[in-house]
Structure formats: C-alpha cells, structure tokens
Amino acid sequence: xxxxxxxxxxxxxxxxxxxxxxxxxxxxxxxxxxxxxxxxxxxxxxxxxxxxxxxxxxxxxxxxxxxxxxxxxxxxxxxxxxxxxxxxxxxxxxxxxxxxxxxxxxxxxxxxxxxxxxxxxxxxxxxxxxxxxxxxxx
Numbered sequence: 001x002x003x004x005x006x007x008x009x010x011x012x013x014x015x016x017x018x019x020x021x022x023x024x025x026x027x028x029x030x031x032x033x034x035x036x037x038x039x040x041x042x043x044x045x046x047x048x049x050x051x052x053x054x055x056x057x058x059x060x061x062x063x064x065x066x067x068x069x070x071x072x073x074x075x076x077x078x079x080x081x082x083x084x085x086x087x088x089x090x091x092x093x094x095x096x097x098x099x100x101x102x103x104x105x106x107x108x109x110x111x112x113x114x115x116x117x118x119x120x121x122x123x124x125x126x127x128x129x130x131x132x133x134x135x136x137x138x
Contacts, residue, residue, distance in 0.1 A: 058077065062077055
C-alpha cells in the first residue's frame with residue numbers, strides 16, 4: 001500500500017512538473033503569474049494534505065507510545081517534532097528573506113578566501129569599478 005502511494009505521488013509530481021514547465025519555451029521556467037491557478041492550487045493542496053497526514057501519524061504514534069508506557073520513545077518523538085518545527089520556521093524565514101539575502105554583496109577578495117579548491121588565477125580580470133569587483137553572496 002505504501003509503495004503504491006509512493007508511485008502515485010511520484011507520477012503526480014512528474015506530470016505536474018511537465019504541466020507547469022510545458023509551455024515555457026527554451027528557458028524551462030514559468031513565472032507564477034503564467035501558471036494555471038488549478039496547478040498552483042493542486043500543489044498547495046497536496047502539500048497541505050501531506051502535512052496533515054504526517055501530523056496525524058505522529059499524533060497516533062505518540063498516543064501508541066503513551067499507551068504502551070514507552071516514555072523514552074515518546075520523549076524522543078516530541079524532540080523530533082520540536083526540531084521539525086524549528087527547521088520549518090528557519091525555512092520559512094529563509095524563504096521570506098531570500099530577496100534581501102541575495103542583494104548582499106561582498107568584496108571579491110573576501111569571496112575568494114577559504115575555498116575548497118584553488119581559484120584559477122587567469123579567470124575574470126575585471127575592471128576597476130567597485131560594483132564589478134563584488135560578488136553576489138547567493
């Protein structure tokens with residue numbers, strides 16, 4: 001049953017991706033105002049339903065732990081739920097602030113420090129303009 005549900009979800013995501021990206025031309029991306037309302041509502045509804053089902057499952061699991069007197073597992077479940085809530089809140093903050101974060105510019109010499117690999121020295125000898133000597137953070 002679970003495998004069937006996963007296959008259905010995977011198929012829906014693939015079809016939904018083709019529908020949203022189908023008439024985009026060469027860029028492969030469609031803006032939200034060009035996306036059909038039913039597609040946006042469908043994606044939101046699936047996300048909403050999955051989150052409700054997950055919450056119900058975690059609640060039932062917690063009641064099962066308390067009925068079976070598995071206090072340590074119940075406390076571990078509560079900690080996992082708390083961490084998921086913090087992760088969701090951080091994700092929400094990053095999503096809301098992404099436009100402001102992408103506008104942060106740093107000097108190019110700072111951006112080229114502590115890289116995992118050596119930077120090519122013959123790359124991009126830019127002009128003396130201050131704006132061109134900066135690299136976008138994201």
